[in-house]
Amino acid sequence: QRAMIAMALACQPRLLLADEPTTALDVTLRAQILDLLSELQRRNGMAVLLITHDLNLVRKFADRVAVMENGHIVEHGDVAGVFANPQHPYTRKLIDSKPVRDIDECPAPGGEPVMQAANMRVAYPIARPGFKGWFGKGEFVAVHAASFTVAPGQTLGVVGESGSGKSTLALAALGLMPHGGDLKVVGKSWGATSAAASHNRGIRRLVQVVFQDPFSSLSPRLTVEEIVGEGLLVHEPGLAVTRRRERVMQALNDVGLGEAQFPGLLSRYPHEFSGGQRQRLAIARALIVNPQLLVLDEPTSALDVTIQKQVLELLQRLQREKGLSYLLITHDVDVIRAMAHDVMVMKDGVIVESGPVGQVLDAPREAYTQRLVAAAA
Ligand SMILES: Nc1ncnc2c1ncn2[C@@H]1O[C@H](COP(=O)(O)OP(=O)(O)OP(=O)(O)O)[C@@H](O)[C@H]1O
């Protein structure tokens, strides 16, 4: 991105058009790019047209702002004025979209941890460069000695920049990648051999997953009934068809999708739903087998801020009602603040800091956490 900016600035333009210049970047890197832009702007007196869905960015960087909805500019003015006193309902909705903390702070103690890891290590096999490759494969350690606990009814947040090992940790937690060290799900370990298939199936029912991208995580060829009901075929194969359908309807109802809104809901296909609705489908699919723990890997990063807020509210309600535990992976500190009881901060495969959310985010000890929190403010 720096190289792109350098190219754009090489002919000393009067106007720089920056279309989501930092969305794909980590918060820490984002702050650096913005500093660079403001500095160049000051020095060269260049104007910037910054296009973004990130309100924090606008607040920090821009002098004036225009809000667009469905192809129309519904409001514009100086940043301070618009943020302090938004006129249009859509602007108000955008500004109100910061997720709100609404969770059970101390859920009733419910016995043993839902997940417990001690010195968990996860590595990818990689080809070694040069002649060393002749003598066998090397490995890349993506998670080093991770130790953590997920308590019943609580959320453990995982933050860290891109490539820090968050998704790898999630895959290992789900029993989808081999790991070293110790990992227990409701007191049981994932079996590594094929003989452990039925043992693993028992654990798998308890730990379900929701992935980031609702556009690729749902099969386009399956109907809503097939997608949401799939887990029942695996975990409760003896269930009668009518009973299975009831369970599917119940799960859809739990996530706020119903026939009233979508006639013929069960036989629809994923492409008929918006991003937020698809993420609801993915949550329904996870809930139908009555799990104790949901692994949520960036569940709202692909969604608009207003939709993100609705999905987070849904997750909060489900946790309160069902006593669910969440392992919530995100690079968004605001999401952690709204959702998590405890948080761990990852960098280069290492957990650099962990503890209760208030402690870690409000009084971070590590320089890296301090940077992360400062960049998100
Ligand atoms: N299949 C693979 N083979 C080798 N290395 C891999 C593989 N998958 C991931 N890695 C490496 O492991 C590290 C951790 O990747 P991971 O996907 O867990 O990061 P992440 O924290 O989820 O990042 P992001 O925020 O971008 O999703 C990265 O350095 C990545 O390059």
Ligand SMILES: [Mg+2]
């Ligand atoms: Mg990831």
